[in-house]
Amino acid sequence: MSATRHLQILALLLLLGGGAALQLRNMLVPATFGEIGTYRAAALGTNAAHPLTFPSDARCLKCHEDVQEERVESLHTVVRCVHCHGFGAEHITQATAVEVDSSVTIASAQDWDHHFPTKVDLFITYDRATCLACHQATVGMPDSFLQINVAEHLEDQGAEDVEDVNVCFECHTGHSPGL
Ligand code: HEC
Ligand code: HEC
Ligand code: HEC
Ligand code: HEC
Numbered sequence: 001m002s003a004t005r006h007l008q009i010l011a012l013l014l015l016l017g018g019g020a021a022l023q024l025r026n027m028l029v030p031a032t033f034g035e036i037g038t039y040r041a042a043a044l045g046t047n048a049a050h051p052l053t054f055p056s057d058a059r060c061l062k063c064h065e066d067v068q069e070e071r072v073e074s075l076h077t078v079v080r081c082v083h084c085h086g087f088g089a090e091h092i093t094q095a096t097a098v099e100v101d102s103s104v105t106i107a108s109a110q111d112w113d114h115h116f117p118t119k120v121d122l123f124i125t126y127d128r129a130t131c132l133a134c135h136q137a138t139v140g141m142p143d144s145f146l147q148i149n150v151a152e153h154l155e156d157q158g159a160e161d162v163e164d165v166n167v168c169f170e171c172h173t174g175h176s177p178g179l
Contacts, residue, residue, distance in 0.1 A: 053089050057081050060088065063095060067175060074176035075146075079134075084125050084174050085109070091122040126166040 035041040060081045061068050071077045081088070091106065098104040112118065112125035116133070128150075137147035154162045159170055171179065 051089070053087055054082070055088055055092060059092065060085075070173075070175040074178055076175060076177055083133075084130055086112075086118055086120050086123050088122045126169050128165055128168050131168050131172075 030040050030042075032041040033039070057080055068077075094104060094106045098106060107122070109122045109124045110120050112123040112127055112130070113120050114127065114129065132150065135146060135148055137149050141147055151162075154167060157171060159167050161167055161170070164170075
């Protein structure tokens, strides 16, 4: 008799415990979780609503067709605007606003701050560091990439001021660097 009593108590406790756990789970799992996968379905909408910070080249070229003319024949058509000009998010906002309100001014491009994860919205860089991020000969870089040994290249080509950070622009341009 007393043996079944114990079992009854145990069963009751398991039932209550299980019920409480279920209740707690329902409270903790966010709404829309699991609707389309093991995540919150509503997170898709939240993420899509963030403002765009990484512009595609197509976005810039809507207003800068002339730049594409310079680039189209060049191997540099594959190099994204962002490398040499920054994200340009504020620039696009200003340039879009000016189309309906001519009193808006478009800020000039600034100097690059020498940081690759830059905070400068729009810049024009002539700094060799930008070029060398992709062209400095590095162990392990595929041979198909155009690599230069900077000191040798500058000497071979007869650069005038080898110490100048902007030296590459003695001979090359950003949009169409081939000679
Ligand atoms: C490899 C570096 C590099 C890339 C990539 C690049 N630019 Fe430039 N861009 C420059 C430099 C350097 C100048 C300054 C040109 C000068 O003063 O001779 C410039 C100038 C400009 C200018 C102002 C003057 C002009 O020539 O019209 C615009 C606008 C511009 N770039 C837009 C773009 C857009 C849009 C893209 C992407 C489709 C792009 N650039 C990609 C380096 C680059
Ligand atoms: C809605 C049109 C529009 C879009 C989109 C746009 N621009 Fe511009 N951009 C302009 C205008 C207008 C100017 C000013 C031209 C002038 O003063 O001759 C300008 C100027 C520039 C300049 C020269 C600034 C200076 O101080 O010399 C650069 C560089 C540039 N844009 C790069 C970009 C890049 C990179 C993107 C994409 C992230 C972009 N633009 C997107 C309209 C636009
Ligand atoms: C994001 C990477 C990147 C950056 C930054 C970059 N380049 Fe390039 N460059 C390339 C690629 C990719 C090619 C195409 C050849 C290849 O695959 O290596 C190229 C090609 C070239 C060529 C050969 C062009 C031709 O038509 O023969 C020259 C010269 C050159 N770049 C110079 C420069 C200079 C100068 C700068 C700085 C203003 C620069 N690059 C910045 C990636 C880059
Ligand atoms: C004094 C002129 C001069 C200067 C300065 C100069 N270059 Fe060049 N560069 C050239 C010439 C000319 C060629 C083409 C040489 C060839 O085809 O053999 C070239 C070719 C290149 C190439 C393609 C290499 C290849 O194997 O085809 C790259 C990449 C390059 N330069 C990047 C740069 C960078 C980055 C800088 C700045 C650190 C720079 N250059 C400075 C004149 C110069």
